[in-house]
Amino acid sequence: MEEATYDLCHRVRGMCADALAALRPGPFADAVGAVAERLAGDTLVVAVGGRLNAGKSTLVNALLGQRLAPTGGTETTLVSAWFRSHHMNRVWVHFNDGRPPASVPSRVGGGVPRSIPYDHTEVSHLVVEAANKAIGRAFTLMDTPGRDAVSALDDYSMASIRTADALILAMPQPGEGDTATLREFQETMRGSRLSAANVLGVLTRIDQLGQGTDLEEVRREADKIAARSAGRMTGLVAEVVPVATKLAETARCERLTEQHRHALGILAAADRDTLDEMLFDHEDFLRVGLDTVPVETGMRQELLDLLAIYGIRQAVDAIDCGARDLSALRDALCERSGINRLLERLQERLVNGADALRADAAMAALHRAVDFATAAEQQVAGRLRGLLRELGRHPAMRRMELAEAAQAHAAGTLPLPDRNAGQLHTLMAGVTNAQRAGLPEDASQDELRGRIGELVDEWRSLEAALPRKGRRHTTVVREVFEALYFSLL
Incomplete structure (x- = not known):
């Protein structure tokens, strides 16, 4: 995965350094120092959040390519865990009271231990380091406690996510409940710019959509549900990606062995009627065909x-399509699970825009930091405010203003026709100019200029028609379309 450049972040770090040089120790200096420390590591922090049992930790493991996050019920699921690449496996416990981090043994093979020798209420988060090339340096993943896991942890869960630059929202059963969850995140995270600019949705249980049905039909149904969910969350998530997380974790974490591949090959060679009967449900798979399909019960349970069942059907189909050796089978299952598609979207929509996302989060924190300035520190605070305003006019930062507009629309304070709400979403979530304009990728420059010119005129009319309260947001959209238009001349 490609690494991002951080010119904007370096400018914010410079602001922090200048302010700290002029400040004495105190709350204002501490707040500015915390921002500088956060920017010291050039990685985008991506939180994985969602409700209890949404499949977050399984998804984290699939993204990491290694089983580092706990997927069972352990006390360490009550605290957030950050995952970073390192040449050795180790775990650091960070505390709420600011004491130095403590090192604790990782799980055998690396990852979050089943328990830690501290009360979870003392702990701010864990940092899990592992010898893992898949983690890379492009982003840091954060696994968060489930919403409603323990009611007292709701504030903790929200505080953990608030420290991230972007969010992957795990949704096992998409619908109004998930929209409400995201709006709940938004309400709690005011000032964090949570929107389609930095949120990806993941439909995590596509394997449960159609047991016993055609695999292509399951995929089509998953895509339809994901598209409907994204439509309900216009402005809140950039896209909803369907992923069979159990299959993704098994394939990407290389849990399948040669023995498993051999057993799956026997299944693929079995009589189709017998195999269909075996794959009707879990109980049938364990009892049907024991005398005609030579795969013992213990191996069937492992599979x-x-x-x-869904993953076994995908594996058998992949073998039928030519994935005969273990490496080819793993590759095929990664593709079929949807994890490859998610990794592509993570790169396109989040990592490629990491500089602006991280700089915006840091600038929001600095805006809050100036509230700690004493009377004697107002000169430094004023200079910092001026620098933040100046950097906020940088073209790359306008995406964050679009996020504010999307939040206002989602909250009902910016009334927009569906057509214009969709235009705002594509402008903010698009990666290329064609996507931002809602055109095909092969659109010509003349087609792009023509369409964007139409959008400028449309939003200028909308700007004039809206009440003053909503006009600020529509002005931003119109100005961004204008900037795109002039960039094509």
Whole structure:
């Protein structure tokens, strides 16, 4: 995965350094120092959040390519865990009271231990380091406690997510409940710019959509549900990606062995009627065909634990399509699970825009930091405000203003026709100029200029028609379209 450049972040770090040089120790200096420390590491922090049992930790493991996050019920699921690449496996416990981090043994093979020798209420988060090339240096993943896991942890869960630059929202059963969850995140995280600019949705349980049905039909149904969910969350998430997380974790974490591949090959060679009967449900898979399909019960249970019925059906189909060796089978299952698509979207929508996302989060924190300035520190605070205003006019930062507009629309304070709400969403979530204008990728420059010119005129009319309260947001949209238009001349 490509690494991002951080010119804007370096400018914010410079602001922090100048302010700290002029400040004495105190709350204002501490707040500015915290921002500088956060920017010291050039990585985008991506939180994985969602409700209890949404499949967050399984998704984290699939993204990491290694089983580092706990997927069972352990006390360490009550605290956030950050995952970073390092040449050795170790875990650091960070505390709420600011005492130095403590090192604790990782799980055997690396990852979050089942328990830590501290009360979870003392802990701010864990940092899990592992010898893992898949983590890379482009982003840091954060696994967060589930919403409603323990009611007292709701504020903790929100505080953890608030420290991230972007969010992957795990949704096992998409619908109004997930929209409400995201709006709840937004309400709690005012000032954090949570929107389609930095949120990806993931439909995590596509393997449960159609047991016993055609695999292509399951995929089509998953895509339809994901598209409907994204439509309900216009302005709140950039896109909803369907992923079979159990299958993704097994394939990407290389949990399948040669013995498993051999057993799956036997299944692929079995009589189709017998195989269909076996794959009707878990109980049938364990009892049907024991005398005609030579895969023992213990191996069948292992395959169920690793793949579930959906994954076994995908594996058999992949073998039928030519994935005969273990490496080819793993690659095929990664593609079929949807994890490859998610990794592509993570790169396109979040990592490629990491500089602006991280700079915006840091600038928001600095705006809050100036509230700690004493009377004697107002000169430094005023200079910092001026620098923040200046940097806020940088073209790359306008995306964050679009995020504010999307938040206002989602909250009902910016009334927009559906057509214009969709235009705002594509402008903010688009990666290329064609996507931002809602045109095909092969659109010509003349087509782009023509369409963007139409959008400028449309939003200028909308700007004049809206009440003053909403006009500020529509002005931003119109100005961004204008900037795109002039960039094409």
